[in-house]
Amino acid sequence: MQAIILSVGDELTLGQVVDTNSAWLSEQLAGLGITIRAHATLPDEQCAIARAFDEASRRCDLLVATGGLGPTRDDLTRQALAQALGCELEMHAPSMERIENLFRERRWPMAESNRTQAMRPVLADVLDNRWGTAPGLKARLNGCRVYVLPGVPAEMKAMFDALIRPELGAARDRVILTRTLGSFGAGESSVGERLGGLMDRARNPKVGTTVSAGVISIRVRSEFPSRPEAERALDETVAEVRSRLGSLVFGEGDETLQDAAVRLLLAKGRTVAVAESCTGGLLGQMLTDVPGASACFTGGWIAYSNSMKERELQVPHALLQSCGAVSGPVAREMAERAALLSGSDYGLAITGIAGPGGGSAEKPVGLVWIALARGPGGTLAEEKRFPGGRAAVRDRAAKSALNMLRLELMEP
Amino acid sequence: MQAIILSVGDELTLGQVVDTNSAWLSEQLAGLGITIRAHATLPDEQCAIARAFDEASRRCDLLVATGGLGPTRDDLTRQALAQALGCELEMHAPSMERIENLFRERRWPMAESNRTQAMRPVLADVLDNRWGTAPGLKARLNGCRVYVLPGVPAEMKAMFDALIRPELGAARDRVILTRTLGSFGAGESSVGERLGGLMDRARNPKVGTTVSAGVISIRVRSEFPSRPEAERALDETVAEVRSRLGSLVFGEGDETLQDAAVRLLLAKGRTVAVAESCTGGLLGQMLTDVPGASACFTGGWIAYSNSMKERELQVPHALLQSCGAVSGPVAREMAERAALLSGSDYGLAITGIAGPGGGSAEKPVGLVWIALARGPGGTLAEEKRFPGGRAAVRDRAAKSALNMLRLELMEP
Numbered sequence: 001m002q003a004i005i006l007s008v009g010d011e012l013t014l015g016q017v018v019d020t021n022s023a024w025l026s027e028q029l030a031g032l033g034i035t036i037r038a039h040a041t042l043p044d045e046q047c048a049i050a051r052a053f054d055e056a057s058r059r060c061d062l063l064v065a066t067g068g069l070g071p072t073r074d075d076l077t078r079q080a081l082a083q084a085l086g087c088e089l090e091m092h093a094p095s096m097e098r099i100e101n102l103f104r105e106r107r108w109p110m111a112e113s114n115r116t117q118a119m120r121p122v123l124a125d126v127l128d129n130r131w132g133t134a135p136g137l138k139a140r141l142n143g144c145r146v147y148v149l150p151g152v153p154a155e156m157k158a159m160f161d162a163l164i165r166p167e168l169g170a171a172r173d174r175v176i177l178t179r180t181l182g183s184f185g186a187g188e189s190s191v192g193e194r195l196g197g198l199m200d201r202a203r204n205p206k207v208g209t210t211v212s213a214g215v216i217s218i219r220v221r222s223e224f225p226s227r228p229e230a231e232r233a234l235d236e237t238v239a240e241v242r243s244r245l246g247s248l249v250f251g252e253g254d255e256t257l258q259d260a261a262v263r264l265l266l267a268k269g270r271t272v273a274v275a276e277s278c279t280g281g282l283l284g285q286m287l288t289d290v291p292g293a294s295a296c297f298t299g300g301w302i303a304y305s306n307s308m309k310e311r312e313l314q315v316p317h318a319l320l321q322s323c324g325a326v327s328g329p330v331a332r333e334m335a336e337r338a339a340l341l342s343g344s345d346y347g348l349a350i351t352g353i354a355g356p357g358g359g360s361a362e363k364p365v366g367l368v369w370i371a372l373a374r375g376p377g378g379t380l381a382e383e384k385r386f387p388g389g390r391a392a393v394r395d396r397a398a399k400s401a402l403n404m405l406r407l408e409l410m411e412p
Numbered sequence: 413m414q415a416i417i418l419s420v421g422d423e424l425t426l427g428q429v430v431d432t433n434s435a436w437l438s439e440q441l442a443g444l445g446i447t448i449r450a451h452a453t454l455p456d457e458q459c460a461i462a463r464a465f466d467e468a469s470r471r472c473d474l475l476v477a478t479g480g481l482g483p484t485r486d487d488l489t490r491q492a493l494a495q496a497l498g499c500e501l502e503m504h505a506p507s508m509e510r511i512e513n514l515f516r517e518r519r520w521p522m523a524e525s526n527r528t529q530a531m532r533p534v535l536a537d538v539l540d541n542r543w544g545t546a547p548g549l550k551a552r553l554n555g556c557r558v559y560v561l562p563g564v565p566a567e568m569k570a571m572f573d574a575l576i577r578p579e580l581g582a583a584r585d586r587v588i589l590t591r592t593l594g595s596f597g598a599g600e601s602s603v604g605e606r607l608g609g610l611m612d613r614a615r616n617p618k619v620g621t622t623v624s625a626g627v628i629s630i631r632v633r634s635e636f637p638s639r640p641e642a643e644r645a646l647d648e649t650v651a652e653v654r655s656r657l658g659s660l661v662f663g664e665g666d667e668t669l670q671d672a673a674v675r676l677l678l679a680k681g682r683t684v685a686v687a688e689s690c691t692g693g694l695l696g697q698m699l700t701d702v703p704g705a706s707a708c709f710t711g712g713w714i715a716y717s718n719s720m721k722e723r724e725l726q727v728p729h730a731l732l733q734s735c736g737a738v739s740g741p742v743a744r745e746m747a748e749r750a751a752l753l754s755g756s757d758y759g760l761a762i763t764g765i766a767g768p769g770g771g772s773a774e775k776p777v778g779l780v781w782i783a784l785a786r787g788p789g790g791t792l793a794e795e796k797r798f799p800g801g802r803a804a805v806r807d808r809a810a811k812s813a814l815n816m817l818r819l820e821l822m823e824p
Contacts, residue, residue, distance in 0.1 A: 013448040015438030016622075018430060022453065026427030036425040037460070041434070041451035048449070180428070189483040189523030199485045201456075208456070208486045210423050211564065219428065274714065276693070280700025281686075284693025284714040291768050291802055293692070299720035301713060302686065302696040308711035308754060312724070342720060356703050385518055388543065390703055392566065 001034045001173070004056040006042065006049075008067035008077050009151055013043040021066045021156055028160060033174035033223070034062060044068060049080035057084075057144035062168070064160075067151030069134035071113040077148055082121035084141055089119040092126050095135045102133060127163050131155045136163070174223055175230040179238050181218045183248040184257055184403050191216045194244045198237065205237040214396050215257070218245070247410055250403070257402040258286040264409035265296035272405065273342035274300035275313055275334035277325065277351040278368065283398040298342045303334060313337040326351050326363055328381045331371035335381075339373040346408075347373035348401050352384075354393045368397045372404050380404065413580075415441050416468040417451045418461075420479035420489050421563060425455040433478045433568055440572060445586045446474065456480060461492035469496075469556035474580070476572075479563030481546035483525040489560055494533035496553055501531040504538050507547045514545060536560075539575050543567040548575070586635065587642040591650050593630045595660040596669055596815050603628045606656045610649065617649040626808050627669070630657070662818060669814040670698040676821035677708035684817065685754035686712035687725055687746035689737060689763040690780065695810040710754045715746060725749045736775065738763050740793045743781035747793075751785040758820075759785035760813050764796075766805045780809045784816050792816065 005025050011017040022039040029036060037060055042048050049068065056063050068077030082089050096118035103110040117134050120126050127136030127147070132155040137148040147164055149156045183191060188211045192199060195218070198207045205222035218241055222234035242249055250260040265272060274283050280302055287297045303309040306325055310317055315333045323329045331349050339347030352368030359365035364385070371381040382404065386396040417437050423429040434451040441448060449472050454460050461480065468475050480489030494501050508530035515522040529546050532538050539548030539559070544567040549560040559576055561568045595603060600623045604611060607630070610619045617634035630653055634646035654661055662672040677684060686695050692714055699709045715721040718737055722729055727745045735741045743761050751759030764780030771777035778800070783793040794816065798808040 007451075012435070013438055013451065014442050015435040015440075015448075018432050018435040019451075020430050023424070023427040023430045026425055028427075030426050036427075036455065038455075038464075039425065039431075039451070039453035043448065043450075052450075178426070178428070187520060187523070189525045190521070192484040192525055193523045201485060208422055209482075209484055210421070210429070211482070219423065219426075221422075221426070273720075274693075276696075278700075279697070280705070280709070281688070281693030281696025281698075281712070281714065282700075284688075284716070285691070285697045285806075286693075288690075288692025288694075288714075288716065288766075288806075289803070294716060294770075297692070297716055299714040299716035299724075300693070301724075302693065302700075302711040304696070304700060304706060304709055304711035305754075308685075312711075312713075312753070341724065342717075358706075387514070387518060388566070391701070394700075 001062055002037050002060045003029050003034050003062040003064065004037050004060045005039045006052055006056060006063065006065040007039065007151070008042050008044065008049055008065060010044045010074065012041045012067070021151065021153060024153070024157065025064055025066070025160065028165065029064070029168070030176050030178070032165070032168050033176050034168065044074040044076055046076040046080045046083060049077055050083035053081060053084035053141060053146065057141040057146060061144055063141070063144055063146045064164070065146070065148045066156050069117065069136070069148065069150045071111060071117050071133065078116075078119060078121070078137065081124060081137060081139065081146070081148060085121050085123045085139060087122040090122050092118050092120045092135070095120070095126055098128070099133050127159060129155060129159060131158045174225055175227045176221065176223045177230045177234050178219060178221045179234060180220070180253060181238065181241060181245075181249050182251045182255060183216045183218060183245055184214065184250055184399060185248050186216070188216050191218070191245065191248065195241065198240060198244070205233050207237065207241065214399050247407060250406060256289075257399050257406065258290050261402045261406045261409070262287065262290040262293050262296060264406060266292070268409060270345040270409070271296050271298050272346040272348055273298045273338040273344040275338035275347060275349040276300065276302050277304060277309070277334070278354040279350045279394050279398050280304055282394055283348065283350060283401055286398055286402065298344045300338060300342070309334065313341070324363065326353055326367060326369060328369050328371070328383065331369035332373070332379045332381050335371035335373035336379055339375065345375060346405060348405055350397050350401050352393065352397055354390045356390060366393050368393065370397065370401045370404055372408060374408065380408070413446045413474055414449050414472045415446050415474040415476065416449050416472045418464055418468060418475065418477035419451065419453045419563070420456065420461055420477060422456045422486065424453045424479070433563065433565060436565070436569065437476055437478070437572065440577065441476075441580070443588060443590060444577070444580050445588050446580065456486040456488055458488040458492045458495060461489055462495035465493060465496035465553060465558065469553040469558060473556055475553070475556050475558045476576070477558070477560045478568050481529065481548070481560065481562045483523065483529050483545070490528070490531060490533070490549065493536060493549060493551065493558070493560060497533050497535045497551060499534040502534050504530050504532045504547070507532070507538055510540070511545050539571060541567060541571060543570045586637065587639045588633065588635045589642045589646050590631060590633045591646060592632070592665060593650065593653060593657070593661050594663050594667060594669075595628045595630060595657055596626065596662055596811060597660050598628070600628050603630070603657065603660070607653065610652060610656070617645050619649065619653065626811055659819060659822060662815070668701070669811050669818065670702050673814045673818045673821070674699065674702040674705050674708060676818060678704070680821060682757040682821070683708050683710055684758040684760055685710045685750040685756040687750035687759065687761040688712065688714050689716060689721070689746070690766040691762045691806050691810050692716055694806055695760065695762060695813055698810055698814065710756045712750060712754070721746065725753070738765055738775055738779060738781060740781050740783070740795065743783035744785070744791045744793050747783035747785035748791055751787065757787060758817060760817055762809050762813050764805065764809055766802045768802060778805050780805065782809065782813045782816055784820060786820065792820070
């Protein structure tokens with residue numbers, strides 16, 4: 001079964017509101033084994049909506065539209081569906097009664113315009129809305145099943161779950177399962193090369209990558225007639241992806257780098273403190289994003305100025321003078337002092353030039369030193385050069401530090 | 413001028429990622445007086461994308477597409493545009509050189525697949541991407557202007573601003589000017605009440621509010637035949653909004669609370685240090701988001717554990733025992749020690765219960781104490797109770813601290 005999703009509303013085409021309904025519906029439909037051919041978003045214009053209904057219905061088996069069922073003059077999806085079906089609107093008495101009851105119960109005055117919401121195209125059926133005033137609609141257009149739901153996400157979701165999912169469930173002939181892995185430390189093209197033939201478009205399970213803020217996500221999508229087949233193939237492909245990417249993979253699903261770092265710290269019963277210069281608190285903020293971080297994160301220093309590095313972290317003045325604040329020796333010193341002063345197992349330090357100012361030919365914007373003090377295990381230090389603006393440099397610096405800690409904790 | 417926006421990516425049609433690019437582009441185009449006819453979202457399938465290019469280009473004057481320009485096998489927008497244009501792809505030597513340089517600078521190995529990114533349809537021009545590896549494309553298809561940009565939001569936005577906006581600006585026929593004010597410290601309904609009749613839907617300039625993460629934005633949109641008319645009306649309405657909201661307004665346009673705080677610190681030649689418990693570095697991160705913050709931000713302490721509060725900030729053990737870490741006296745002590753130890757004019761401290769654990773009947777999740785040490789001016793402390801989950805509590809706590817500092821700096 002192939003589906004197209006339509007969203008209606010000026011607020012969407014004007015960019016005032018981000019359309020989250022289409023993503024949600026897509027995920028639900030994909031989970032039912034339905035292939036999504038496209039999303040389309042239209043303004044509140046009756047003819048444009050009617051034409052989209054007509055054209056989309058000729059290209060798929062299932063059309064789900066949201067929005068434009070409200071009581072105001074710019075709500076025209078109902079009229080557009082009637083136009084596409086080539087029929088009139090009529091008053092639907094049970095809907096009118098339900099709407100009147102709703103207003104009576106809430107002791108609100110009912111506006112005349114709410115009567116419009118009880119109108120339906122003669123050739124359409126009504127989908128009861130028990131969560132709001134606008135009933136949904138259901139019809140057949142050019143042989144395609146058409147469902148129309150209100151745009152309010154809570155109502156749309158409740159109606160989909162109660163009224164549409166059961167109908168579509170019966171129609172399902174395939175099972176689609178997906179899993180997503182997160183990786184860090186290599187570029188998208190390098191991840192793509194390691195995955196090689198796994199990324200062939202014709203392969204099933206299908207493997208795709210997306211990149212967001214330095215993190216490469218690997219999506220695996222398995223589509224088979226039965227759930228056991230889909231599950232087995234999915235597990236096999238995920239295992240193959242993990243084997244090809246090795247320690248680049250930090251987690252699965254929604255797990256972030258900081259989730260992974262905290263999980264490993266807790267599992268090993270270790271603690272960490274931070275010393276941050278150019279990231280100014282970002283690394284600490286990321287670690288403390290994770291609920292329960294207090295069991296492994298002692299705290300740290302935002303050693304933004306040189307005086308803070310000297311006075312609080314006791315970085316020798318001579319070292320700052322001879323090597324500069326952005327240097328391997330200073331990063332090492334910061335990491336070691338952070339671990340020592342806080343009594344933590346690890347000290348993680350970042351010092352760099354986030355820009356836009358402060359760069360030089362020798363030490364350009366994007367140059368960052370990251371150090372990890374490991375007590376008796378000695379201290380690691382890495383020089384990085386990150387592209388992009390201030391926010392990107394800071395983000396990649398903090399993530400690289402988390403990744404350095406994660407890789408250390410993965411050692412046996 | 414009429415526009416259609418295309419987004420490409422399986423992650424979008426599968427609902428794994430919400431498409432924010434289309435909304436952002438719509439807002440920019442609407443601001444240029446361009447009417448958005450539709451958005452469409454397509455999977456990574458070359459023929460479907462090529463067909464969408466062809467059909468959409470026949471219905472509008474401007475087509476902006478995002479996504480599918482990456483280096484992997486599922487990035488097919490480049491090929492699809494060539495297919496729609498009915499031409500071959502060729503290697504674009506300057507792009508190849510730029511990509512090779514980029515990898516050389518970053519000292520990364522370049523994957524063979526990155527070479528694909530330097531390919532362009534023979535009938536298209538290349539849009540330089542100075543923010544990443546994927547160049548954009550520009551072409552004429554069926555008389556329609558077509559722009560193709562990478563899907564990574566930061567790159568897409570930077571390229572639109574630098575390369576497309578100036579070209580489209582020349583084509584506009586009406587003048588629409590907008591200004592946005594940011595306010596903090598009152599709810600949306602309270603801001604709405606103060607604005608009163610300014611928010612009438614029929615008014616021009618139109619005034620609307622949106623709320624995002626505690627910040628109420630007031631958007632003023634002025635639409636007139638000529639620029640002087642639009643400007644004068646816009647300025648008058650903005651002045652009226654400012655007068656009604658007073659010190660709730662912290663800035664205009666993209667200015668954030670931290671921008672405002674840093675601007676005021678720099679203007680007065682003052683410095684600040686932070687001491688953070690439950691925010692774990694978020695306040696420092698926000699302040700150092702602002703380029704040039706080093707002139708007014710000395711640094712701080714992430715005093716996440718009690719031992720850090722005692723050992724590094726010298727908060728008396730007895731005080732922690734008698735009042736608890738989340739209390740007015742401890743917040744005051746943290747703020748005062750931060751100012752004193754760092755030699756800063758102000759010390760800003762946060763201690764609270766971000767949840768999900770750690771709450772009690774007396775001190776529930778969401779309870780936060782914020783203190784501002786002002787040297788000879790004495791120390792202010794405020795108790796707050798924030799709703800929402802861990803991320804929301806931490807975000808509101810850091811913003812409330814920034815706002816406390818901002819209001820102090822606004823005093824004559």
